[in-house]
Amino acid sequence: MPKFPFLKNKESENKSKVFIPSRREFLKISTLASGGFLLGVNFQCSGPKGELVTFAPNVYLSIDSDNQVTIIAHRSEMGTGIRTSLPMIVADELGADWSKVKIVQAEGDEEKYGDQNTDGSYSVRMFYEPMRKAGATARHMLIAAAAEKWGINASECATENGQVISTSGKKINFGDLVEGLKDKQIPDATTITLKGFSSYKLIGKDIAIYDNKDIATGKAVFGADVDLPNMQIAVVRRSPVVGAKVISYNDAKAMAVPGVNRVVQIEGAGIPPGLDKPLEGVAVIADNTWAAMKGREALEIEWDLGENQTYSSAKQLDDMLKSTTGNGQVRRERGNFNAARQSAGKVIERTYLAPFYAHATLEPPAAIADFREDGSCEIWAPSQHPQWARQAVADALQMDLDQIKMNVTLLGGGFGRKSKPDFVVEAALLSKSAKSPVRVQWTREDDLHHDFFHAQSAQRIKATLDKNGNFSGWNHHTVFPAIGATASAAELHPSDGELGLGCIDFPFEVPNIRIETHESKAHTRIGWLRSVSNIHHAFAINCMLDEIAETKGMDPVDFILDILPENKDLDFAGEIKGDFSNYGEPLEKFPWNTKRLRGVIEKVVQESDWNKMVSDGKAVGFAVHKSFLTYVACIVEVTNGSNGQIIIPDVHYAVDCGIGVNTDRIRSQFEGGAQFATSLAMSSAITLENGQVQQNNFDGYQIIRMPQSPKKIHVHIIESMEKPTGVGEPPVPPYIPALCNAIYKLTGQRIYQLPIKV
Amino acid sequence: MEKYTIIINGKKQEVTAAEDMPLLWVLRDLLSLKGTKYGCGQALCGACTVLVGDDARRSCSLPISSIGNQNITTIEGLSQDGNHPLQKAWVEHIVPQCGYCQTGQIMNAAALLKSNSSPSEAEIENAMAGNLCRCGTYNRIKDAILTASKS
Structure with missing residues (x-):
């Protein structure tokens, strides 16, 4: 069993492993x-x-x-x-x-x-x-x-x-x-x-x-840049709906395209589609990429579209949101939220929606395989997880691991997409069939239609203030199709691992906490995207905290410092119903320490214009979120552009990642993280109708461009001798709610759904 | 299939290709010039940018039959040994993260500087709006172009 992802709750423990190492x-x-x-x-x-x-x-x-x-x-x-x-x-x-x-x-x-x-x-x-x-x-x-x-x-x-x-x-x-x-x-x-x-x-x-x-200088070698003698290029028409099967196909017109040599069917896993298996498809193998693309256009395929052909992501999102009004599966409990609610002076209830996201690495998946007569296979691929890719190829081709040599090229972006070895397996299968080296080349349309998406989510948070105005209760409902469902259709609730990403580790002092999940099925392939479910959890939690602070008439930073213990190692003992993975690390070694979280909050306030608040048409928003054992606070400043659009002149991050190894790359990850999160917040969304993804290319699935991007991103690194922790993912989660909270201050409009529409 | 003679980085190259084959695939698959990248195939991301004469063009959307005898410059031909002011500035600012889009960014910036040797920040943003960077290196790209424009 390859080691990889997420998914660790009681039901799925034996089927899959935690994505971070146990x-x-x-x-x-x-x-x-x-x-x-x-x-x-x-x-x-x-x-x-x-x-x-x-x-x-x-x-x-x-x-x-x-x-x-x-x-x-x-x-x-x-x-x-x-x-x-x-x-x-x-x-x-x-x-x-x-x-x-x-x-x-x-x-x-x-x-x-x-x-x-x-x-x-x-x-x-x-x-x-x-x-x-x-x-x-x-x-x-x-x-x-x-x-x-x-x-x-x-x-x-x-x-x-x-x-x-x-x-x-x-x-x-x-x-x-x-x-x-x-x-x-x-x-x-x-x-x-x-x-x-x-x-x-x-x-x-x-x-x-x-x-x-x-x-x-253009010399760096990415996946598709590897050239082998006699290599052919494959482009695949994959099932338009997850679970669809080929009934029949006619390749006469495809074979008539000059340069097309062969058409081969690839058998998919069906439902569940699996995290390491190709989708059902028909591959056109040609002398060059263009011939393969044209050959694919000429394919005639009759599909049995299967059970997902009526799926609508919009309808599912409505259903998910409705489900949060009922009682869910309790995943963490402290005190008695219902009692707090009954005796409350005020109840604030809000809902938060976020869409499916695609990774859209600028390099679409591509892999080269050379299956040789002696039964060995050599692979070159931009793989985040080459061991899993090697294992998946061995499984698909029924080979021993030592017959497979797995070379890793540079990756033109990963963000979690290129952990999944489906495209590498395709190359190996096609090379074996074609009896020559083969590069399988995904187009942008392929990439957006057939990604392992970040799941869409619905959340409902109820917060109570007691009769004296004290924050007394927190009830967080979260529902999103689980990553585990891609490997096992029986997975209907988010795993403990997914909840451990910024939901059940809610660190604040409030006497009554109840966190619940609800069922939702996966109708497409779900995967993990840079910071994973921290994305939607941090969005909902930080936007809600901002509203509670406002209700109490407090500055949001003061409010958060008020409810955050001075210096406590949190263990959530007796409250979390399943496992708390702490990103695979024991709490004794990597404590959940509130003083370090306070440290980044104080630092970002000190380094930014927070205390100037709204002036000259500017507004600032704040959020704080620990993920992947790294503590991050973020302040985003927004202004109105000349034609009403939102401009982001300044972003301040304070980060405590322990010892900083390469400080330039820490800064670059935060600079890039702010841009990546701007896309998630402002412009990107995948939707499905009739089981099919509706966005085809960068005109439909939009990534932030230079004119809309944050202008200055200031990264303040806390000097620390603590053990080093990662910086690839932690910049993303707090940025989105900080931006939402800033937009509220600028426009008076609260953001309850991503992407933001202003 | 037709025979075409095109001028790439100052050198005449003969290729046999379908007339609608985009220049991108001529460069990558037929001439093994891998510095020009495929990103979208629809002129939406800029990863495949090359110079046609002095203009930045998306090679994924330029059929080989439309090239004629225009001079094509790719990243491989931008400078002798990576010493174009933009390449030097890119290295100085440590612009790349994954690096995949950067050759397209540099070629697009090269065309900008040919038409406007000292662009303002706003002019850079507008000129570079067609080049996507998923890693989010936009601010360093801007700084590198400003540095190069001053050299």
């Missing part, structure tokens, strides 16, 4: 990475190949006798900078000359590299320590070798810029020590001393991404 998996990986991998199992120092000798104390690092330091990037690069940030950590501990380090992308291979599922904002969190140890172990060995050579004490030596240096001024290149390391034992992990934070030259600094210049 504690058990984490320990396994940490042990491997800091134990076996580093300390001897993979130790090798190859004999001379020509003149070159290589010292490879672990799978992530090698040093050649010609001084070349090579670091393996084993996590996928989709724009977060992880391909730079993790190697930076190794290089810093090693004392390498960063400008000369070569970074090589790892194949998908769990046995060798541990977890490669680049999802859930946990790469730095999980690998900060193992990468430090990887570099430090090599440093110790190089220093010991140099000290022995010079006849001095190791304590008189250090490493710097690819050399070992002594206090008396001796210097030797790493490469000159490699030959002598051949017979050395890898030191015990407990004897390895890590550098102090203050002596780092890369960690905690702004470091340019490794692929910077290659991208600016």
Whole structure:
């Protein structure tokens, strides 16, 4: 079973795994990475190949006798900078000359590299320590070798810029020590001393991404850029409705298109469609992409559209909203909300709706497979989860894992879409059928019609104030088709994992809390999109808190600080009915700490114009949300444009992600996160009628463009020595409600439905 | 299928293609110039932007039969070794995140600077409105264009 997503509630526990690694998996990986991998199992120092000798104390690092330091990037690069940030950590501990380090992308291979599922904002969190140890172990060995050579004490030596240096001024290149390391034992992990934070030259600094210049010159290799001799191109007509089956097809006109060589049917999983399986479809395989596209246009297919052919997302959303008026399945309970409601001085009841969202990575899915006569298969794909892709191909083609070599290219955006290996499986199936290398190329229309969508959601929140005006009760109903339903049609409620994303971990002091879910079925493929159900939960909760503050006549920030404990580690003990996953980490290791949340609130207020509030036609909105173990507060400023449109001149974020590894990439993730969230808030929505997606391209599914985008995004990073946590997803959730709250102050119009219509 | 001779980055290239094959696929599939990217096929995202003469055009929507003897410049031909002022500015500002849209952004910006060597922020925003970036690097793109325009 590949490890991947979400879905962990009592019913689904055996069918699927948490999308963030479970504690058990984490320990396994940490042990491997800091134990076996580093300390001897993979130790090798190859004999001379020509003149070159290589010292490879672990799978992530090698040093050649010609001084070349090579670091393996084993996590996928989709724009977060992880391909730079993790190697930076190794290089810093090693004392390498960063400008000369070569970074090589790892194949998908769990046995060798541990977890490669680049999802859930946990790469730095999980690998900060193992990468430090990887570099430090090599440093110790190089220093010991140099000290022995010079006849001095190791304590008189250090490493710097690819050399070992002594206090008396001796210097030797790493490469000159490699030959002598051949017979050395890898030191015990407990004897390895890590550098102090203050002596780092890369960690905690702004470091340019490794692929910077290659991208600016067009040399960077993304999925569809891989070229193989005799490669054919496939374009697939997939089931227009999830679960539809091909009754028959006529390929005569398609085969008549010059360049078209073959038409092949792909069998889909039906219902449920599965997270790792292709959709039912008919593929046209041609000499080039254009011929394949034209061939597909000429296909005649008769479909049995199946049970989803009458599905309307608008109708379902209405039904979901109606369901929230009744009693749901209680997922967290503190005190007695009904009693609080009966004795309340005031009840505020609001509903919040959000649509389906598509990932719309600018690079649509594409994958290349070369199935060979000897029964092996080599793949190149922009995959966030190459191990899962490799497993899915093995399952689909009934092959052993070791027959499949899984190469990872750069990803032209991921956001969760490219975790799912359906498109990689398509390429492998088609290559086997065509007996040649095949690139399967998704068009933009394919991407929008057949995504694994972020689920649409309906929420109802009731808040009570007692007769003295104190915030006394919180009743949150949430309903959205679960990710788990894509793999198991029996999943009708959001999983514990999905609720743990900013819903059941409501951190505020209120004596009565009741959180409920309601049933909803999935009629399309549901997946996870950058920050997942934090998106709609943070929207509803923060908009509601803003209204409660207003009702109480309080400044929203003062109100939130008022109901947030000063310094408490929250455990929600006895209140949460299922599991609280804490993003796969034990609470003892990564506490839910209210002081750190207060810290980002205070910081963002201090750095922004919050206290000036509305002046000169400007308005500001505030929201705060912890996700993926990172604490974020956000203030968005809005003004009216000349023709009535909303302009966003300034955004302020304060972020506490523990130790900041590459501060430039922390800022860039927040800059991009604000833009991404602007699209979700203002312009993007997927709707389905007759089971079919109604948006075809970027004219229907709109992404924010430069003129509408936030103009200045200020990112204030809290200096911290806490363990590092991720930054890929946390920028998104608080931005949307901060924007909604700002728009309310500007226009007097509260936002209860996304995308915002003003 | 027809034979066409087109001028790409100053070099004559002969290709055999269907007359309606967009320049994008001629570049990528027939000439193996992979720096020009496919994003939408409908001239909505700008990832496939190249220069036709001095103008930015979406190569996904330009049939090969319409090219004639116009000079086509792709990212591979923008500079000798990545030293175009825009490329240098892109590197200096660490603009890219995933990087997929950036070659189209740079080619579009190159056309802007050819027609307006010192654009204002508003002029940059308008000129770049056809180029989508899903990662949201817009502000760094703007800063990089301003830097390049001053060099």
